[in-house]
Amino acid sequence: MHNARRDAVKRIASTALAVGVAPLLSACLDPTREDRAQRDDVVRALDPALADVLYHASLAPSGHNAQPWMIGVTAPNRLVISTARDRWLHEVDPQNRELLLSFGCFLENMIVTARHRGFHLEYQLVGTSPATSEILDVTLRRATPVAFPLESIQQRRTVRSHHLRAALTRADVQAITAPFGDHAAYFPFGSTRATWLAEQTIEANRVQAYREPAQRELSEWIRWADDDARRERNGLTPASMEITGLSGWYVRHFMTRADVMKPKFREQGLDAVRAQVGDYGGWLVITSADASMSTLIETGRLVERMWLGCRARMIAIHPMTQILEESPFRDQVGAQLGLAGRVQFLLRVSYIKEYPAPVSLRMPLSRLVSTL
Ligand SMILES: Cc1cc2nc3c(=O)[nH]c(=O)nc-3n(C[C@H](O)[C@H](O)[C@H](O)COP(=O)(O)O)c2cc1C
Structure with missing residues (x-):
């Protein structure tokens, strides 16, 4: 649909x-x-x-x-x-x-x-x-x-499922990181820093899922019912969250905002995150020299330009931002990864066999x- x-x-x-x-x-x-x-x-x-x-x-x-x-x-x-x-x-x-x-x-x-x-x-x-x-x-x-x-x-598009556990080639890493100069780092699956990012992503998601106002905000941006999606034309849908098939049909007809606040939904979300960080190619970490408005806008420009080139390389991009949104993770991430500058994007990047349509x-x- x-x-x-x-x-x-x-x-x-x-x-x-x-x-x-x-x-x-x-x-x-x-x-x-x-x-x-x-x-x-x-x-x-x-x-x-x-x-x-x-x-x-x-x-x-x-x-x-x-x-x-x-x-x-x-x-x-x-x-x-x-x-x-x-x-x-x-x-x-x-x-x-x-x-x-x-x-x-x-x-x-x-x-x-x-x-x-x-x-x-x-x-x-x-x-x-x-x-x-x-x-x-x-x-x-x-x-x-x-x-x-x-x-x-x-x-x-953002691709959250079916990432392959295969490191990106040197040529692809070079192509997607070069425009960022010193402000991009790639950590392949299995490296110490990738494993740290995967573990901390699960923990940061857990903190966010149980932070009531953050979970309520999420619930307000999910368009479960088709009518809601047609009316708002923004937010997350079952399809964009990659809940498809029978599960997709079920949630489109029966899930409500209130269900998002229930422990079952929070735990299912964490299960999905665990699965996502269990299989992937690597992490692309984007930093910036400062956090001024112009630097953030220019960083966004570079990320979009890079993202636009990824489908042709069959590279899936999945921002996983919770580490940057929750304390204490956001204050530790740069030092833990040994990166100078401020971390602005944590992207799970992997090859994918079939690139889905947006x-x-x-x-x-x-x-x-x-x-x-
Ligand atoms: C700054 C930023 C942060 C994002 N953080 C997350 C995230 O933490 N988890 C996630 O699944 N998607 C994240 N996304 C992806 C958005 O959910 C996605 O861009 C949006 O739903 C539109 O879908 P599209 O990218 O397929 O067009 C982020 C995107 C941006 C630009």
Whole structure:
């Protein structure tokens, strides 16, 4: 069903480019009626090429798939990218660190799609703290197109299952780490540091699963029922959590928010984490020199650029962030791994036999774009 959803969105987006974007892109939203009519008009007024740039930006990854971005159109070629406060993850990301990394991913998708569609994009950080709403001021000018394989954006996804226990080749490690300079380290399965990361990931998940507000926040971002998923178009679904087959059918019909708070669900989650860190290729650890807003955004850009190249190499990427979200793990991780700088991403990276199609939800542009 979610595959069909992503395909349908892609079909809609390309048809929209041909016929004028708005009514199709915003077919499934449900803010208030007036708000909806207004936002439809805003998307309809966009240059179709710009709408395509924004659509591809919206396919960026984000923690709990909260999609914490809003796009304000201040002039036909000028945008302000802001955070949506109601999509902040107060419990697992109180400093908006992950939010800014996600903004970097969003920005990278924007930049490469803009080039492909014949724009030169300039951006400026306008946010003065991670808690300010307005983050980036973006200007697009017409330029000679620079081709980019947009399918890599459309097909990128988080892959949590079926990682193979085979170390990445030296050439692949080199290719995916080189753009980070000194800020990426790879630890293959079985190495002391990989084993430490696996064990601590289980422990950090245990702490988070039993931290009531964090578990409640998670419960609020899971869209168990199909209707809920169709309405919200964000958050995690059974398909995106890779609960498929009969189990997928069962949870889509019978699981509720309250069930997420029960010990059984927490323990099943921990079992899944144990299985995930039992088989994989290695860990890719991304660090940064500091934790400034601009550094976090630039780190997010680099991670997204790397992620976009992984499907072609049959490399699955699974961020496992709990160590960075829970105490005391987050304060120890850099020193334990012998890394200078601040750890920003812990990614489980492995070869995979069959790369699955993307299934996570995305909100339509009409819920993201407004005029300022
Ligand atoms: C900053 C950041 C942190 C994330 N942390 C986790 C995590 O701890 N566990 C996990 O399974 N996925 C994690 N993800 C992946 C998101 O859940 C995923 O990007 C989102 O659900 C959208 O799915 P997609 O990547 O397949 O498009 C993280 C992603 C980002 C950008």
